[in-house]
Amino acid sequence: MCGRFTLTTEKAVEEKIGVKIKANYNVTPSHSILILEPKPKLIPWGLSPVWAKKSINLINARIETFYEKPAFANTLPCLVVANGWYEWKKSNSSEKLPFYFHKDGKILYMAGIFNEKGCAILTKESSSKISYVHHRQPILLNKAGRSAWVNESNIQPEHYNNEIHFRRVGLFVNSPKFNHPICIEPIS
DNA sequence: CCAGACGTTGTT
DNA sequence: GTCTGG
DNA sequence: CCAGACGTTGTT
DNA sequence: GTCTGG
DSSP states (O other): OOOOOEOOHHHHHHHHOOOOOOOEEOOTTEEEEESSSSEEEEEBBBBBBTTOSSSOBBBBEETTTTTTTTGTTTTTEEEEESSEEEEEEEEETTTTTEEEETTTTTEEEEEEEEOOSSSEEEEEEOOOTTGGTTTTOOBBBBBHHHHHHHHHOOOOOOHHHHHHOEEEOEEEEEEEETOOOGGOOOOO
């Protein structure tokens, strides 16, 4: 899935998207995140249906059921701007070990949905590589896919971008308040 | 008909 | 154990 | 996603 | 708001 990510490339974000951001090595739900809809916009991570009296905190939406679920009706497509994300792998001892997924710092565009309350990231079954760590992953879109999604609400497997690298990282990232480059440092 | 849920993750 | 906050 | 709180009373 | 369960 995707419950924690990074956006650290200040320069690339300013050049490609025209927005000044502050590097964040530990973006957590409820943070304000950068989306393209397709205009750049800051919005809380966590979506609640407009009709929910008591707010629901939906940080992900399964693509498999997206079209059936009332909670996701009346949301609009967007792209969530990131340059990496974290997944935790359960070890034998039921210990959870964090891994960092990235494309050498390049900007990643995750498929998202939003409404006036916030934003959620679409997930799918993991690619075989990623499934070593976890069985769900965010949907990453290539260029054609980004346009199809935000302009036509059209999402297709051939638009998924599954080229990715990953490495084990230290436990620093576990604490939601800990935002530091050491979060993405490989474990030696 | 009204009341109550409506989601994901993972875990059992 | 389960919910809330970040 | 993980970490941290989770209750009441009254008082500051 | 809309769907499901009773």
